[in-house]
Amino acid sequence: MKDLTARALNQAQVRGAAYADIRIVSRMTQRLMVKNGLVEALEQDETQGFGVRVIINGAWGFASSSRLDHQEVERVVVQAIAIAKASALAKSKDVRLGPAVSVNDSYHTPYRLDPFTLTMADKINLLLKADEEMRRTKAVKVARGEMVFVRENKVFASTEDSYIDQEILESGCNISALATDMQTGEVQIRSYPNSGERQQQTRGYEFILEQRLEENAARVGEEAGALLKADQCPSYEATTVILDSSQVALQVHESCGHPVELDRVLGSEAAFAGTSFLTPDKLGRFRYGSEFVNITADATIPGGLGTFGFDDEGVGAQKTDLVKNGLFVGYLTSRETAQQLDLGKSNGAMRADGWSRTPIIRMTNINLLPGTWEAEALVADTDDGIWMETNRSWSIDDKRLNFQFGTEIAWEIKGGKKTRMLKNATYTGITPQFWGSCDAVGNEKSWVVWGTPNCGKGQPLQIAHTGHGAAPARFRNVRVGVLG
Numbered sequence: 001m002k003d004l005t006a007r008a009l010n011q012a013q014v015r016g017a018a019y020a021d022i023r024i025v026s027r028m029t030q031r032l033m034v035k036n037g038l039v040e041a042l043e044q045d046e047t048q049g050f051g052v053r054v055i056i057n058g059a060w061g062f063a064s065s066s067r068l069d070h071q072e073v074e075r076v077v078v079q080a081i082a083i084a085k086a087s088a089l090a091k092s093k094d095v096r097l098g099p100a101v102s103v104n105d106s107y108h109t110p111y112r113l114d115p116f117t118l119t120m121a122d123k124i125n126l127l128l129k130a131d132e133e134m135r136r137t138k139a140v141k142v143a144r145g146e147m148v149f150v151r152e153n154k155v156f157a158s159t160e161d162s163y164i165d166q167e168i169l170e171s172g173c174n175i176s177a178l179a180t181d182m183q184t185g186e187v188q189i190r191s192y193p194n195s196g197e198r199q200q201q202t203r204g205y206e207f208i209l210e211q212r213l214e215e216n217a218a219r220v221g222e223e224a225g226a227l228l229k230a231d232q233c234p235s236y237e238a239t240t241v242i243l244d245s246s247q248v249a250l251q252v253h254e255s256c257g258h259p260v261e262l263d264r265v266l267g268s269e270a271a272f273a274g275t276s277f278l279t280p281d282k283l284g285r286f287r288y289g290s291e292f293v294n295i296t297a298d299a300t301i302p303g304g305l306g307t308f309g310f311d312d313e314g315v316g317a318q319k320t321d322l323v324k325n326g327l328f329v330g331y332l333t334s335r336e337t338a339q340q341l342d343l344g345k346s347n348g349a350m351r352a353d354g355w356s357r358t359p360i361i362r363m364t365n366i367n368l369l370p371g372t373w374e375a376e377a378l379v380a381d382t383d384d385g386i387w388m389e390t391n392r393s394w395s396i397d398d399k400r401l402n403f404q405f406g407t408e409i410a411w412e413i414k415g416g417k418k419t420r421m422l423k424n425a426t427y428t429g430i431t432p433q434f435w436g437s438c439d440a441v442g443n444e445k446s447w448v449v450w451g452t453p454n455c456g457k458g459q460p461l462q463i464a465h466t467g468h469g470a471a472p473a474r475f476r477n478v479r480v481g482v483l484g
């Protein structure tokens, strides 16, 4: 590898690049799916290639290829330089990267069981057992199970003398039961550990075993069936809502994680409900939430799906405060955007989806830090409210301000106890008011590191894997409505 990276960087410098980096990436993805007692998919993909970024005449150029040989590396460097020169004709200002980043290091995900060395039969059998358990409930018409494993190896080298190699391993799984009322045509779904999003971490197969899919499957099927007979969630102008940790994770992802991406804020990225209400004049001044709301970007937490050693600019994994005691205090940055706002060094959030895409600012692990409440005490302390669990639908506007979320299941809380099950629960809010109404957050015991393996951003589209540590949290005066 070193001769290839050295050749690329030399070529770039000889041809006048002020800066260049190269990433050589190989990624193996294995996916297993079962449906109603049958194996639906067994897939294994492998992709390998490299991407080169250069700065020349104060502008970026990027090119990539799947052919890893000296001639091709040279051709791709020439192409990246031609693109940078063309971009320079339309630049509004020169790219500034700030202080040089020079790192020689390596990182690999710690794990106990390598999922790629286990037999397909072991993994499929676990899914089939869960599938069978879910279908014990008669109303369950479609049972599904899925496992996904990813191994990514990447080398990063730059003209600032960085050379980093990393291996990231991910394991993910999900089961779901779809129940149908044959008379009315009504459909209800229950999923575990999370909704269609899957639960995924940077860990080995031990993570899958810890999820206890088989033990939870019967309950998942029963709840899907019970939802058909459950009462509709009533509508309220204002009531108390407790969100389970997975729904809090999604709430953090959509209403904090995306709006703190500095490329979005600076207007260079606006696809997929882009832009942001967290404009630079608000940094350090704007009240984002209540004093109980503390949100960090932390690429160092064990198992997080946004945990790594170094980002795709060679910047080391870090922990950054985004919201501190309710105050908005930080963005997710790249080397370039950190200079644009005079924030000093990048906090290491640049990641690319594979070798053929240029890195953009992505969430690492965006965490709502634990509070002081036992999860049971959150309920016991609530006279009148609704517990909502597992996301089913979401929508949020361009600025990430107005949102509506729906959950798979809910329970009424009366006199400090979970009572009747409710279906089709939704809630709406405006980001700072909603987080401003948060008056209690669960403690470390109920804090789970959720993984979102399908965050879309950019044109062409890039899918990022992000993590979100979260505990159940309580919100006052929330508007609750009914899904059709």
Ligand SMILES: [Zn+2]
Pocket (backbone or CB within 6 Å): 253, 258, 454, 455, 456
């Ligand atoms: Zn996203």
